[in-house]
Amino acid sequence: xxxxxxxxxxxxxxxxxxxxxxxxxxxxxxxxxxxxxxxxxxxxxxxxxxxxxxxxxxxxxxxxxxxxxxxxxxxxxxxxxxxxxxxxxxxxxxxxxxxxxxxxxxxxxxxxxxxxxxxxxxxxxxxxxxxxxxxxxxxxxxxxxxxxxxxxxxxxxxxxxxxxxxxxxxxxxxxxxxxxxxxxxxxxxxxxxxxxxxxxxxxxxxxxxxxxxxxxxxxxxxxxxxxxxxxxxxxxxxxxxxxxxxxxxxxxxxxxxxxxxxxxxxxxxxxxxxxxxxxxxxxxxxxxxxxxxxxxxxxxxxxxxxxxxxxxxxxxxxxxxxxxxxxx
Amino acid sequence: xxxxxxxxxxxxxxxxxxxxxxxxxxxxxxxxxxxxxxxxxxxxxxxxxxxxxxxxxxxxxxxxxxxxxxxxxxxxxxxxxxxxxxxxxxxxxxxxxxxxxxxxxxxxxxxxxxxxxxxxxxxxxxxxxxxxxxxxxxxxxxxxxxxxxxxxxxxxxxxxxxxxxxxxxxxxxxxxxxxxxxxxxxxxxxxxxxxxxxxxxxxxxxxxxxxxxxxxxxxxxxxxxxxxxxxxxxxxxxxxxxxxxxxxxxxxxxxxxxxxxxxxxxxxxxxxxxx
Numbered sequence: 174x175x176x177x178x179x180x181x182x183x184x185x186x187x188x189x190x191x192x193x194x195x196x197x198x199x200x201x202x203x204x205x206x207x208x209x210x211x212x213x214x215x216x217x218x219x220x221x222x223x224x225x226x227x228x229x230x231x232x233x234x235x236x237x238x239x240x241x242x243x244x245x246x247x248x249x250x251x252x253x254x255x256x257x258x259x260x261x262x263x264x265x266x267x268x269x270x271x272x273x274x275x276x277x278x279x280x281x282x283x284x285x286x287x288x289x290x291x292x293x294x295x296x297x298x299x300x301x302x303x304x305x306x307x308x309x310x311x312x313x314x315x316x317x318x319x320x321x322x323x324x325x326x327x328x329x330x331x332x333x334x335x336x337x338x339x340x341x342x343x344x345x346x347x348x349x350x351x352x353x354x355x356x357x358x359x360x361x362x363x364x365x366x367x368x369x370x371x372x373x374x375x376x377x378x379x380x381x382x383x384x385x386x387x388x389x390x391x392x393x394x395x396x397x398x399x400x401x402x403x404x405x406x407x408x409x410x411x412x413x414x415x416x417x418x419x420x421x422x423x424x425x426x427x428x429x430x431x432x433x434x435x436x437x438x439x440x441x442x443x444x445x446x447x448x449x450x451x452x453x454x455x456x457x458x459x460x461x462x463x464x465x466x467x468x469x470x471x472x473x474x475x476x477x478x479x480x481x482x483x484x485x486x487x488x489x490x491x492x493x494x495x496x497x498x499x500x501x
Numbered sequence: 502x503x504x505x506x507x508x509x510x511x512x513x514x515x516x517x518x519x520x521x522x523x524x525x526x527x528x529x530x531x532x533x534x535x536x537x538x539x540x541x542x543x544x545x546x547x548x549x550x551x552x553x554x555x556x557x558x559x560x561x562x563x564x565x566x567x568x569x570x571x572x573x574x575x576x577x578x579x580x581x582x583x584x585x586x587x588x589x590x591x592x593x594x595x596x597x598x599x600x601x602x603x604x605x606x607x608x609x610x611x612x613x614x615x616x617x618x619x620x621x622x623x624x625x626x627x628x629x630x631x632x633x634x635x636x637x638x639x640x641x642x643x644x645x646x647x648x649x650x651x652x653x654x655x656x657x658x659x660x661x662x663x664x665x666x667x668x669x670x671x672x673x674x675x676x677x678x679x680x681x682x683x684x685x686x687x688x689x690x691x692x693x694x695x696x697x698x699x700x701x702x703x704x705x706x707x708x709x710x711x712x713x714x715x716x717x718x719x720x721x722x723x724x725x726x727x728x729x730x731x732x733x734x735x736x737x738x739x740x741x742x743x744x745x746x747x748x749x750x751x752x753x754x755x756x757x758x759x760x761x762x763x764x765x766x767x768x769x770x771x772x773x774x775x776x
Contacts, residue, residue, distance in 0.1 A: 198776065235618060237617050237618065237775055238775060238776065239775065248511070248512040249511075249512070250512070250514055254514075255514045255515075255516075256622065257516035257517075257522070257620035257621075257622060258512060258513065258514050258515055258516055258620070259512070260618065260619055260620050261512070261516075261619070261620045262512040263618070265618035267614065267618065269611065270611075271610075271611040271612070271614045271615035271618070272610075272615075273533065273610055273612055273615075274610060275533065275536060275537070275610070276532065276533065276536065280532060280536075283532070284528070284529045284532050285615065285619070287525055287528050287529070288525050288526075288529075288615075288616055288619035288620065288621055289619055289620060290517060290521070290525065290620070302504060303504065306504060334504055334505075336619075337504070337505050337506045337509065339509075339512065365504070368504060368505055369505065370504075370505055
């Protein structure tokens, strides 16, 4: 899988450097002193639940929202001074579409390309290539309004590439899309990554982060909780496998307490299970071998409605780091 | 085809001149106008025809009959209200162009947000949109003057100088309303603006009768209203009776409204768009 790929070697100065970056809105601190470096050719992710400060970070990196405290350099420049020069070299795919729904697909790209001062013939040429890339070439003359959510998102991606950006910023690129549309978007983003485009994305989907990111930070309450490649994070903060046990409604809590007690008293179980996590609807056993752990728990007299052994994911990392699940 | 140009030179500081960035924002509104102008074209022509026919010719016949043709400022009623309506229609067109489109560009279609993700700054997005409103007002007022000519309501070649004055009057409304619209969460405030702001000004700023006929305490209020300055100067120009002193005061007052409101609008836009 993609997440197994080693992070690309970093070359030269980072494209984005943040030190002690803070964003406050009145009394509320949205971003609370984060340090980040993003290198050329890297796919970098901010993973965290809604309200973690991801979008505020992205708006600062996009040279739109002013930095409250700390230093931020994008392409070696200070966004407070060189906003237009920085934005000229960024591609931005915002969380909420900012397409003009009354204009056609082609006109949207034309208008946007003009903001960058591109000549009409250059825009026309790139529009053709970009619409083919996002599989919207047949819809070039249709208005944006009737397009599906997935198509609009792909159009936004095409639009964000019109200036051949050094960095592509994607804020929640597949939020609100159905599973099929998500996979199409992922496929296109993965192709961009292979072409060497530097991607910076925020997401609260762990599968999205695992598929697309070479390296990511886990954000919670405005702070960075951990940093690394998806594989590194899973190795460091979780076990290889997880056993998911489900019990009849209302019995989950008691069953979980019983398992915790067993893990503390029975050496045979403690050897196999590194950690027990009790969620409202299931109990998780973190183990190197899920089969061994589930066999042992069964031998000790715990019978679950269903038993599922799976690989650890970033969801487990997040749970370990924050005590909460990513998507409620 | 590669979507990226990897041989691109590194990014450098600096930006194009402000005028260039403003024109890029202006170009967007032109593109959108090309799609929608047909819908507005008919009303742009029919409105002055309707007003001049009903108020100037129809009601005017009654007014002239009762008071003689030279009763109101020494002219027939049609000639009297036509320049006033020119300025007033600039105000009305300006208020429509500055309410819903501004809110749409902030909240519904979010075109301002799209602009701000590019080299454009808040000041460029604001000035580019205002420039478009200026162009729209120029078209509206030009058509109105044409209709006035057709009705024989133009007395002097100076009437053509009334065109920029009417447009300036419109901008004295567009700019503060841009600022107002940027503070609104929804469009319910716009109905209030029209009901308690635009309509009373339309009725009591010297368009239909001289403000000297207002009760004494209301006259200073009328003098403070930008529309009165536009109406008064447009009328003097169309009659060919304008003098430099009052003309400069009118133009200066209207320009001051535009300038101060632009600063306020820029602040409101910044607060709303790039917090």
